[in-house]
Amino acid sequence: MSSLRYDARMRLGTFEYDAAFEADGEVVVLFGHSGAGKSLTLQAIAGLLTPAEGHIEIAGRTVFDRVSGIDVPPQQRNVGYVVQELALFPHMSVVENVAFGVPGSRVERHARARALLDRLGLAGYEDRAPGSLSGGQRQRVALARALARDVPLLLLDEPFSALDESLRRTLRAELLRLRAELGLTVVFVTHDLREAHLLADRLAVFDRGKILQFGRREEVFHRPASRRVAELTGVGNVMSGRVLRRLEGVLEVDVSGLVLRVEDPEWRPAVGEGVELALRAERVNLRRGAPEELGASNFVQADVMEEHAYGAGFTLRFAPLGPGPSLEVDLPSRPYEVLGLQERKRWTLELPAEDLHVMRPAPPEEGGGSGVSGDR
């Protein structure tokens, strides 16, 4: 029995929405640009928005089904819902906020609220006004309030986006701890790639109202389903190529005149067919020596054209000496120094066959996808 089964379709003006995924005792991250339909999804799960079609189950109970006409109101869906703005009730104290949804007598409700606040490190703040708390404290109050009713499912809509990075890190860790302790299923909306990577057990990549890919985190990050997913998940190198020939379990693909050997994917593209290759920027190896000395294939000599320093590491842009695509390489700062990249700018790049992921070419109508639809 899944904690959440979700399948919904609707149309809002010109925006077409169609998404399906499931979550079961894990963190599912809905990732995508703003306006892609992520928040809409949470609202539909919480019952604040009615899809035109679909079926939604929470903890084994059908809460929405178009065909049988079931539409359980938000009051009875029993989900915790935290919005980006937190929406703490400003005229109530912290403990009253948390106790708001708890059933029972005032004493019981407040006892429950106090216990939760204590657990979230907010003991002593019970009688404060929400407006007098810091951003991180307010965040915890919102979390406590959402959890106060013993919910099996927690919906979080970019809850940390207004906080600074160090605080976000603490709160993410806290969220994962709470999730494990309470056995929660969490659906977490974010447009932050790092946050998605850190929190996700499974990941749904949203783009313009559709889920382009839903799968385990590593699967999505290393085996993107399409060029668009690769771009959205920051793969770094997405290259168009053509299959030259098929060897023993290996394809030879021509990318701008450079021949690369890649693993033959299950869908077995035909020889002559166009394919897309994805290679994460951190998977490219820098080697000394000429390509001929190093091995048979997947080496290319290139010069550093651009460098961007990001504190923890560098993003380098290489241009090949001969034919081939330009390549993006991520390198942590330590290897950057050890290898001596300050001085030496000409390298042989190795594109490991096992890290080169072969994707189907994008269908024409989906292909141009660089646009970000309006806020939603």
Added chain:
Amino acid sequence: MGLRSPRADLVGLVLLAGLGGLFAIFFVLPFLGLGERAASDGRVWELATSEAVRRALTLSLWTSLLSTLLAVIFGTPVAYWLSRTRVRGRALLEAAVDLPIVLPPTVAGVALLTAFGARGLVGEPLAEMTGIRLTFTATAVVMAQLLVAAPFYVRAARSGFAAVDPQLERVAYTLGASRVETFLRITVPQARGALLAGIVLCWARALGELGATLIFAGSLEGRTRTMPLAIIDAFERTSLGLSGAVSMSLILLVVAFVVLVLFRLATPDAPDATAARATQADR
């Protein structure tokens, strides 16, 4: 804008201060006049405690309070709905609600007469079937006040509700609170300042209502003659005269002042104060 000399600045300041001062004097003088007259005219206290004035005051107070109560009871759902709906033609509806604010009250009185008068749209069949006649009764006074004053409350309440973040309500729904419970526990407390302001405005307008009441309810001593009507009456007949008008005006002045002070005391966290606190907390 070009450079301005300190001298030009000073002239501007003096000009502004002068304008403000004249305006203030204009507002203060009539009340000074009222006070001076009351002090010099020995009959003012005697008239203020007369039976006619006492009855007018009682009538004014209970009718204005009742019409305000009715405005709150019937106007609150309308105001909330107007603040949340996205129905087509909402602007038209809001204009219709605001209409009595703009119209002269005499028009409202005539309109009431054509609807509820003895030969009115509803008034005629009502009188035939039940024998109930609304005109020239205290009920008519309340109806006239309600029509003229309720829009002030609805207008204030509507903008008060509109200022409450709908996100708060939606989160309350997910926490199991019904729509009514959410409205009472979340929305109303948030809009408290605006609602109280609307109530005071509505009550003040009802208390001062004259034109619509005169046309629809008449000015029958002890039955429909409210304070404003009694003041008019004092001029027309010689019995009370200007002294009577002055004494009743003073009474209304005191009543209004006491209510306004009570209102300020009841809302220590008016919207502006709340906003100031919130910005402080953000720092």
